[in-house]
Amino acid sequence: MSEQRIEFYKGPAGGWGALRSVAHQLRQHRIALKGPRTLLSANQPGGFDCPGCAWPDSNSRTVDFCENGVKAVAAEITADRATPELVGSHTVAELATWSDHRLEALGRLTHPMAYDAAADRYRPIAWDEAFARIARHLQALDHPDQAVFYTSGRTSNEAAFLYQLFARAFGTNNFPDCSNMCHEPSGLGMKASLGVGKGTVALHDFGLADAIFIFGQNPGTNHPRMLGELREAARRGARIVSFNPLRERGLERFADPQSPLEMATGGATPISSAYHQVRIGGDLAVLKGLCKRLFELDDAAQACGAPRVLDVAFLAQHTEGLAAFEADLRAEPWEAIVEACGLTLAQLHAAAAVYAGAERAIVCWGMGITQHPQAVAAVRMICSLLLLRGQVGKPGAGACPVRGHSNVQGDRTMGIDERPTAAFLDRLRDVFGFEPPRRAGHDTLAAIEAMARGEAKVFIGMGGNFAAAAPDTHVTAAALRRCALTVQVSTKLNRSHLVHGREALILPCLGRTEVDLQATGPQGVTVEDSMSMVHLSTGVNTPASPHLLSEPMIVARMAAAALPSSRVPWIDLAGDYDRIRDLIARVFDDFAGFNARVRVPGGFRLPNAAAERRWETASGKAQFSVQALPPAAPPAAGRKVFTLATVRSHDQYNTTVYGLDDRYRGVFGQRRVVFIHPDDRRELGLPQAGWVDITSVFGDDDSRRIERFLLVDYDLPRGCLAGYYPETNPLVALAHHAQGARTPASKAVPVVLTPHAATPRAARRPQPAEAAPADA
Ligand SMILES: Nc1nc2c(c(=O)[nH]1)N[C@H]1C(S)=C(S)[C@@H](COP(=O)(O)OP(=O)(O)OC[C@H]3O[C@@H](n4cnc5c(=O)[nH]c(N)nc54)[C@H](O)[C@@H]3O)O[C@H]1N2
Numbered sequence: 001m002s003e004q005r006i007e008f009y010k011g012p013a014g015g016w017g018a019l020r021s022v023a024h025q026l027r028q029h030r031i032a033l034k035g036p037r038t039l040l041s042a043n044q045p046g047g048f049d050c051p052g053c054a055w056p057d058s059n060s061r062t063v064d065f066c067e068n069g070v071k072a073v074a075a076e077i078t079a080d081r082a083t084p085e086l087v088g089s090h091t092v093a094e095l096a097t098w099s100d101h102r103l104e105a106l107g108r109l110t111h112p113m114a115y116d117a118a119a120d121r122y123r124p125i126a127w128d129e130a131f132a133r134i135a136r137h138l139q140a141l142d143h144p145d146q147a148v149f150y151t152s153g154r155t156s157n158e159a160a161f162l163y164q165l166f167a168r169a170f171g172t173n174n175f176p177d178c179s180n181m182c183h184e185p186s187g188l189g190m191k192a193s194l195g196v197g198k199g200t201v202a203l204h205d206f207g208l209a210d211a212i213f214i215f216g217q218n219p220g221t222n223h224p225r226m227l228g229e230l231r232e233a234a235r236r237g238a239r240i241v242s243f244n245p246l247r248e249r250g251l252e253r254f255a256d257p258q259s260p261l262e263m264a265t266g267g268a269t270p271i272s273s274a275y276h277q278v279r280i281g282g283d284l285a286v287l288k289g290l291c292k293r294l295f296e297l298d299d300a301a302q303a304c305g306a307p308r309v310l311d312v313a314f315l316a317q318h319t320e321g322l323a324a325f326e327a328d329l330r331a332e333p334w335e336a337i338v339e340a341c342g343l344t345l346a347q348l349h350a351a352a353a354v355y356a357g358a359e360r361a362i363v364c365w366g367m368g369i370t371q372h373p374q375a376v377a378a379v380r381m382i383c384s385l386l387l388l389r390g391q392v393g394k395p396g397a398g399a400c401p402v403r404g405h406s407n408v409q410g411d412r413t414m415g416i417d418e419r420p421t422a423a424f425l426d427r428l429r430d431v432f433g434f435e436p437p438r439r440a441g442h443d444t445l446a447a448i449e450a451m452a453r454g455e456a457k458v459f460i461g462m463g464g465n466f467a468a469a470a471p472d473t474h475v476t477a478a479a480l481r482r483c484a485l486t487v488q489v490s491t492k493l494n495r496s497h498l499v500h501g502r503e504a505l506i507l508p509c510l511g512r513t514e515v516d517l518q519a520t521g522p523q524g525v526t527v528e529d530s531m532s533m534v535h536l537s538t539g540v541n542t543p544a545s546p547h548l549l550s551e552p553m554i555v556a557r558m559a560a561a562a563l564p565s566s567r568v569p570w571i572d573l574a575g576d577y578d579r580i581r582d583l584i585a586r587v588f589d590d591f592a593g594f595n596a597r598v599r600v601p602g603g604f605r606l607p608n609a610a611a612e613r614r615w616e617t618a619s620g621k622a623q624f625s626v627q628a629l630p631p632a633a634p635p636a637a638g639r640k641v642f643t644l645a646t647v648r649s650h651d652q653y654n655t656t657v658y659g660l661d662d663r664y665r666g667v668f669g670q671r672r673v674v675f676i677h678p679d680d681r682r683e684l685g686l687p688q689a690g691w692v693d694i695t696s697v698f699g700d701d702d703s704r705r706i707e708r709f710l711l712v713d714y715d716l717p718r719g720c721l722a723g724y725y726p727e728t729n730p731l732v733a734l735a736h737h738a739q740g741a742r743t744p745a746s747k748a749v750p751v752v753l754t755p756h757a758a759t760p761r762a763a764r765r766p767q768p769a770e771a772a773p774a775d776a
Pocket residue numbers: 052053054068182215216217218219221222223243244245246248278279280281282283365366367368369403404405645646647648649650652653654655747
């Protein structure tokens with residue numbers, strides 16, 4: 001483990017640092033032999049889908065994994081085991097004082113376990129008994145809506161399909177999922193504007209684009225394989241324009257570990273041709289500025305008889321609402337736009353000139369857009385920007401929300417949705433012969449509120465780490481603790497096993513990399529990536545323990561136990577995933593011939609109407625919408641309110657903390673840091689590397705506080721701060737979320753800093769930085 005230090009990182013993203021990190025992972029997990037063999041199957045036909053991010057596979061690279069994919073794979077194939085003896089040798093109270101990093105490092109779960117309240121320990125339990133207990137709890141509820149069924153986005157299509165079928169056969173649409181905290185605004189915004197809630201570009205479009213705009217996304221850490229596409233684009237002269245408050249190395253320079261020349265010469269490819277350090281939450285204003293400028297440039301073009309800047313033929317044929325949109329932008333003063341985004345007029349004009357000059361343009365975005373109160377508005381404005389120049393539904397152009405989890409998009413496609421359409425429910429009814437519930441269910445925030453009120457009593461988590469990922473940590477923890485039963489289907493020990501209901505079960509499952517042997521032989525599962533490619537994933541390694549069950553089998557056995565009179569042949573389905581896929585094909589027309597099509601190497605692409613310029617909106621046209629800038633926050637009396645963005649370090653996968661370094665941002669051996677502009681720090685009279693407490697302020701509610709964070713001077717706009725998730729989650733109030741989408745606004749938390757109260761000298765030594773979050 002690195003010693004604690006802050007040190008400016010001079011190199012490019014990737015490069016030797018990435019290779020050294022890979023070697024370190026293999027050593028640390030004691031998989032020097034198994035590791036390389038496993039990794040060569042990652043994202044290859046016949047192999048498994050990398051359990052890291054949702055960036056599509058290249059289908060041409062023979063080595064198609066990245067440094068952070070290696071971390072995800074190494075964490076799964078680790079030689080370490082969290083056996084019942086090891087887990088049960090500690091009380092839960094004791095484990096709860098451990099950091100997320102330390103819990104993760106115990107290794108793979110090997111046996112189902114149940115919480116023994118008398119001893120405050122987890123004890124092994126037989127699978128049959130575990131399923132019987134779940135059944136007993138579910139059957140004891142007064143109403144099916146008293147159960148909630150959470151899904152994390154790694155869940156395969158097959159597991160997700162069975163899971164939603166089980167919950168709906170049980171009688172509820174309570175499907176909170178990680179997408180509620182992630183790209184929900186993207187889906188809603190694109191659906192309203194373009195008629196399809198998914199991105200319209202395919203991977204090959206990156207090879208054709210003249211301009212790629214990237215808003216609020218950090219590919220160097222979170223989608224490193226995307227840097228391959230960006231590098232190629234930059235090398236052939238495409239312009240890459242980034243909007244990010246933080247200087248992120250992966251958006252600046254990249255040395256491809258797979259390029260012998262760059263590695264040998266220490267060379268690197270510059271990525272962004274322009275880098276705009278927008279103020280946190282300023283993107284809606286930037287987008288309005290870009291659109292406004294296009295109208296001005298179009299006026300100028302018309303005045304001198306030059307070719308139009310707007311794609312007038314496209315606008316006339318395909319869109320609706322342009323007049324009101326144009327009127328709003330023409331009326332929006334530049335001063336208001338500049339003030340709200342923190343960029344100069346010249347910067348906005350320059351960015352608009354690049355966009356206007358590109359025959360083919362792609363707009364990418366990530367959590368820097370979606371985790372804001374104005375997220376849906378910003379996504380709709382991205383769509384409008386694309387529409388103005390007809391940049392949807394042609395090669396090399398389009399909307400590209402870059403999804404997180406490797407199958408988060410597929411889970412939605414399979415029906416993990418608290419607000420299912422009537423047409424989908426009708427299909428379920430016709431295929432399965434039961435009447436599914438029609439009431440909308442709970443999303444993530446509503447599920448927390450329902451548990452907190454004592455209305456929801458059973459929580460089942462299909463993967464993920466709800467206790468740590470959800471906002472308002474203490475509220476969420478109290479909500480989970482009120483449950484009669486919490487069940488976690490998991491591969492590793494995590495916070496959600498320690499913050500549990502009166503009864504609790506840990507159900508250990510196979511990982512992606514493992515051979516999944518069922519009654520009819522080894523099975524593959526399918527996933528859908530960020531660009532709607534569906535393909536097979538087949539594990540290659542012996543399972544971590546002979547006692548593990550697959551996710552589909554766990555769902556099937558829960559369902560068989562809880563719904564004894566159900567006519568769905570649950571266990572048979574889980575014995576042969578082809579049978580699940582046949583049912584998927586009967587429910588979703590786009591999956592016709594699923595089994596045959598998914599066996600073609602590389603899989604198949606789901607149709608996307610918007611990419612074909614068919615608009616599945618109410619009007620049948622792509623829809624412009626007017627979006628107002630949010631009113632400026634009133635000045636807070638006597639104290640300086642910052643806006644805090646909670647982001648990922650280079651050594652984590654969401655709540656899974658692999659290590660304590662954030663190499664490109666120069667942070668080593670610690671996570672309790674807060675990035676600040678040096679002038680802001682000086683203005684507060686705080687020393688460099690001083691310690692602060694962070695309090696979030698919502699109106700006059702300043703009850704949420706986290707303590708002892710190290711100030712780190714950083715290149716970001718004044719008034720802005722950044723810190724790591726999940727350590728900062730206690731600051732995010734449930735009520736602070738994206739309008740219309742209810743995604744926690746965890747990139748826009750209003751906070752004040754105070755010097756950390758004088759601690760006794762002895763305690764002032766840097767405490768172990770992985771110190772567990774205060775609550776759990
Ligand atoms: N290795 C690794 N890979 C991952 C993950 C992981 O944790 N680790 N997580 C996966 C998941 S689930 C997801 S959703 C994705 C997340 O991938 P990203 O979307 O890249 O996620 P973040 O790190 O949360 O933040 C993105 C960027 O937004 C910037 N930002 C913050 N506020 C603003 C703002 O107001 N405006 C703009 N323009 N930018 C802003 C931050 O500086 C940061 O660079 O990655 C996936 N891939």
